[in-house]
Amino acid sequence: MSIRTHIEAITSTLQNTPCRLIAVTKTKPVDMLMEAYQAGCKMFGENKVQEMVSKYEVLPKDIEWHLIGHLQTNKVKYIAPFVSMIHSIDSFKLLQEVNKQAQKVNRVIPCLLQIHIAEEDTKFGLSVEEAEALLHLPELPILQHIKISGLMGMATFTENLTQIRKEFKGLKLFFNQLKSQKLPANVEMQELSMGMSGDYHIAIEEGSTLIRVGSSIFGAR
Ligand SMILES: *Cc1c(COP(=O)(O)O)cnc(C)c1O
Numbered sequence: 001m002s003i004r005t006h007i008e009a010i011t012s013t014l015q016n017t018p019c020r021l022i023a024v025t026k027t028k029p030v031d032m033l034m035e036a037y038q039a040g041c042k043m044f045g046e047n048k049v050q051e052m053v054s055k056y057e058v059l060p061k062d063i064e065w066h067l068i069g070h071l072q073t074n075k076v077k078y079i080a081p082f083v084s085m086i087h088s089i090d091s092f093k094l095l096q097e098v099n100k101q102a103q104k105v106n107r108v109i110p111c112l113l114q115i116h117i118a119e120e121d122t123k124f125g126l127s128v129e130e131a132e133a134l135l136h137l138p139e140l141p142i143l144q145h146i147k148i149s150g151l152m153g154m155a156t157f158t159e160n161l162t163q164i165r166k167e168f169k170g171l172k173l174f175f176n177q178l179k180s181q182k183l184p185a186n187v188e189m190q191e192l193s194m195g196m197s198g199d200y201h202i203a204i205e206e207g208s209t210l211i212r213v214g215s216s217i218f219g220a221r
Contacts (some may be wrong), residue, residue: 003035003171003217003218004035006216007021007023007036007040007041007217008039010038010200010211010213010216010217012212013204015025016146016203017204018209019107019195019209019211020043020208020211021041021043021211021213022043022044022066022068022212022213023036023102023194023217023218024044024045024179024196024212024214025214026051026069026214026221027051028214036135037059037060037063039123040089040214042062042063042064043064043066044064044066046065046183047069048076048129049067049071049075050149052065052079053079057100062132063215065079065082065083066082066083066085066086066087066089066214067079067083067085067086068088068152068193070088071086071088071199073093073094076094079152080101080104080107080123081105081107081160084110084113084164084181085110085112085149086094086112087110087111087112087114087152087193088112088124088152089111089112089113089148090114090125090167091112091122091169092111092134093208094134095148096139098111099143100148101142102146103144103145108145108147109114109145110146110149110150110191111146111147112148112149112151112167112191112193113135113148113150113151114126114132114152114153115131115151115152116153117153117154117167117170118153118167119154119156119171120157123126125154127152131151135148135183135184135187136180140186143186143203147186148186148191148214149191150190150191150192150193150209151171151174151175152192152194153167153168153194154196155199156204157198162198163200164202165202165205166189168195168206175189179216187218191209191210192209193209193210193211193212194208194210194211195208196211197215204216
């Protein structure tokens with residue numbers, strides 16, 4: 001099946017849901033990204049700064065670039081001029097750096113807090129307690145060049161669908177709790193980024209608004 005066929009199949013499952021597809025293009029060559037673009041997909045996710053910058057430079061400018069992988073503070077400056085959303089905020093220090101670099105280019109960059117929901121301890125992210133603490137820091141409202149637009153999470157890499165569903169449910173519950181809290185003006189809980197090739201069907205059922213799908217579109221990496 002072609003890239004277009006895969007995209008159309010996934011997009012059709014998103015009909016009548018608030019959820020949108022981010023095509024995860026990491027490690028894939030630019031001609032494959034172009035194929036996805038021509039199939040109507042204009043939101044791409046990358047996990048490495050350098051790779052995202054190189055692809056951004058040669059591809060059409062109406063593409064939305066989503067940084068989904070771990071981000072080092074010293075690399076924020078390279079993506080600040082164009083990145084559409086950073087899904088992987090895991091410290092206040094990183095948020096401050098995004099704010100600083102966004103200010104330099106006169107932008108407000110939408111960011112998601114990455115929450116650790118998986119059993120493995122190899123995955124990055126904040127605990128629920130750490131995220132709560134970050135959202136209540138007195139220094140947070142001062143950051144005028146970032147917006148915290150929601151949460152991101154990755155479920156445990158397992159065949160156990162019950163476990164995956166439980167993790168997504170937990171993230172959605174936390175999202176709803178935050179939504180009902182009084183939070184600073186630069187926080188608005190709108191996006192819930194969860195679901196990858198192996199588990200996006202469950203994520204949609206559990207309230208995802210952004211699925212990040214790579215191998216089901218482009219093949220194995
Ligand atoms: C690679 C990656 C994905 C996509 O994974 P697939 O299993 O290929 O769909 C989604 N989210 C993050 C954070 C990733 O690093």
